[in-house]
Amino acid sequence: MNQRDLIQKSFYTLTAVVILIAFWYLLSLILNTPALPTPLAAFKSFFELFTSELMSHLTISFYRVGVSLVIATVLGVPLGLFLGKNKRADEFSAPLIYMTYPVPKVVFLPIFLILLGIGNLSKIVLITLIIFYLILVTTRDAARNLPKEYVVSVKSLSANELELYQHVYFPACLPAILTSLRLGLGIAMSVLFLVETYATQEGIGYFIMNSWSSLSYDKMFAGIIAMGLMGFLLYLLLDACEKVLCSWVHL
Amino acid sequence: MDYLSIESLQVSYVQDNQITPALKNFSLSLPFGSIGVIIGPSGCGKSTLLNVLAGLNQIYQGTVLINGKSPKECCATALILQEYGLLPWKTVWDNVRLGLQIRGFSKKETVLRTEKILNKLGLLYLRKRYPAQLSGGQQQRIAIARSLVLEPELLLMDEPFSSLDALTREEMQDFLLELWHETNLTILLISHNIEEAVFLGQKIFVMSECPGTIIKELSNPLAGDYSARGKVEFLEITNSLRSSLRGLN
Ligand SMILES: Nc1ncnc2c1ncn2[C@@H]1O[C@H](COP(=O)(O)OP(=O)(O)OP(=O)(O)O)[C@@H](O)[C@H]1O
Ligand SMILES: [Mg+2]
Numbered sequence: 140m141n142q143r144d145l146i147q148k149s150f151y152t153l154t155a156v157v158i159l160i161a162f163w164y165l166l167s168l169i170l171n172t173p174a175l176p177t178p179l180a181a182f183k184s185f186f187e188l189f190t191s192e193l194m195s196h197l198t199i200s201f202y203r204v205g206v207s208l209v210i211a212t213v214l215g216v217p218l219g220l221f222l223g224k225n226k227r228a229d230e231f232s233a234p235l236i237y238m239t240y241p242v243p244k245v246v247f248l249p250i251f252l253i254l255l256g257i258g259n260l261s262k263i264v265l266i267t268l269i270i271f272y273l274i275l276v277t278t279r280d281a282a283r284n285l286p287k288e289y290v291v292s293v294k295s296l297s298a299n300e301l302e303l304y305q306h307v308y309f310p311a312c313l314p315a316i317l318t319s320l321r322l323g324l325g326i327a328m329s330v331l332f333l334v335e336t337y338a339t340q341e342g343i344g345y346f347i348m349n350s351w352s353s354l355s356y357d358k359m360f361a362g363i364i365a366m367g368l369m370g371f372l373l374y375l376l377l378d379a380c381e382k383v384l385c386s387w388v389h390l
Numbered sequence: 391m392d393y394l395s396i397e398s399l400q401v402s403y404v405q406d407n408q409i410t411p412a413l414k415n416f417s418l419s420l421p422f423g424s425i426g427v428i429i430g431p432s433g434c435g436k437s438t439l440l441n442v443l444a445g446l447n448q449i450y451q452g453t454v455l456i457n458g459k460s461p462k463e464c465c466a467t468a469l470i471l472q473e474y475g476l477l478p479w480k481t482v483w484d485n486v487r488l489g490l491q492i493r494g495f496s497k498k499e500t501v502l503r504t505e506k507i508l509n510k511l512g513l514l515y516l517r518k519r520y521p522a523q524l525s526g527g528q529q530q531r532i533a534i535a536r537s538l539v540l541e542p543e544l545l546l547m548d549e550p551f552s553s554l555d556a557l558t559r560e561e562m563q564d565f566l567l568e569l570w571h572e573t574n575l576t577i578l579l580i581s582h583n584i585e586e587a588v589f590l591g592q593k594i595f596v597m598s599e600c601p602g603t604i605i606k607e608l609s610n611p612l613a614g615d616y617s618a619r620g621k622v623e624f625l626e627i628t629n630s631l632r633s634s635l636r637g638l639n
Contacts, residue, residue: 296488
């Protein structure tokens with residue numbers, strides 16, 4: 140990315156932020172309720188609380204989402220590539236995946252809390268499970284639809300199975316994998332909020348709900364801003380990965 | 391002794407629990423260092439044949455010998471496809487060196503050989519580009535470079551130029567002939583184009599409908615003759631090929 144692109148992108152981002160804040164400000168004026176503080180009050184609270192409270196909650200939330208995304212990727216990508224490559228295994232597993240995929244996994248939260256305790260483990264397992272399916276299905280479909288010619292041409296160079304994954308399947312599916320990660324990130328953030336409102340006193344979700352129940356709306360919105368920023372930063376990170384790893388897509 | 395000899399080859403596919411032969415009683419032989427062109431109707435088993443020769447399909451009946459060895463033992467073959475041969479996620483450089491990398495050449499040797507072949511074909515200036523940034527003709531040249539870097543003896547080409555425009559196609563035919571003159575490659579090329587077959591093939595084989603077998607074999611003295619495209623004999627041969635292909639329908 141050259142400098143002009145960067146400046147342009149920053150400009151667009153800034154415009155988006157200004158529009159968002161203006162809208163928020165108008166809404167708070169119109170509604171005129173303590174439940175929706177002005178952006179100024181919220182940001183003031185955000186900066187006041189950032190080092191003292193928000194930071195520690197953010198760290199723990201970041202950890203939960205980050206670990207979940209990594210585990211889901213490490214499990215989902217190889218399995219997805221394998222199923223997309225091997226028709227037999229794919230046909231065998233497809234019904235199982237289709238039956239379990241649409242079940243909203245959040246309903247298992249109580250069970251996970253009982254089985255895995257109220258610590259990080261149950262939360263991470265739940266988020267991982269949800270993202271895992273998304274990555275698995277996307278990767279599998281991308282591998283399935285790979286033009287046969289790529290495989291044949293590399294096979295004819297006497298590549299073995301592992302080399303086929305390395306040189307063909309994985310790089311070919313990488314754009315789809317990163318897209319599923321970006322979608323997964325949005326879902327992970329919502330699930331994070333949900334799991335952090337149960338049986339925990341740590342995490343940005345807890346911070347938001349706790350501020351809400353103590354009627355400190357400025358604080359609550361400071362938490363929302365923090366959560367939004369965290370999602371945005373992770374998104375930027377994935378975006379950067381895509382730019383670096385899949386530059387061939389953008390030619 | 392022929393370099394490539396195929397005798398009573400039979401290859402079948404299983405589809406919907408039915409065994410359908412794609413090649414049946416197929417025999418062909420090609421001397422060392424010559425160019426053979428196979429021409430035949432769509433779906434007659436041409437790609438199937440090349441898959442067997444390239445060692446990708448090892449389930450067949452009959453004898454297939456490349457320099458006295460089975461396709462699986464013989465690692466001196468290279469396969470070039472019509473499209474999708476190059477990997478879009480690799481640069482020209484990485485595409486060309488892929489074969490060396492897979493066959494476990496040292497890093498130094500890989501760089502040396504890759505550079506040499508790209509230089510020889512006048513393609514080194516394209517090394518940093520991705521396939522999407524190349525014209526169709528350039529892509530096919532790179533695909534050829536990728537095969538030649540392995541220093542093969544037998545080059546198998548599956549309709550290599552059929553997605554190119556007429557002019558580029560002729561350029562590529564000349565390019566291939568030049569290459570062939572410089573090396574001692576044996577080339578087996580599949581084509582849908584009668585003129586191309588006559589221009590390139592010292593031996594021309596016409597295949598039947600599926601299940602494919604050779605129904606006509608021609609020795610072609612005009613192969614590689616740049617001035618041949620206008621000659622009367624050229625027309626005679628193309629016409630004779632055309633009528634034997636027509637006879638199929
Ligand atoms: N994987 C496969 N499974 C089942 N049948 C196949 C398979 N591949 C090819 N066939 C069948 O075998 C026959 C020969 O196919 P092949 O691809 O070799 O034809 P071709 O001569 O290369 O055709 P074209 O000129 O269109 O490329 C066709 O009838 C095709 O339907
Ligand atoms: Mg074919």
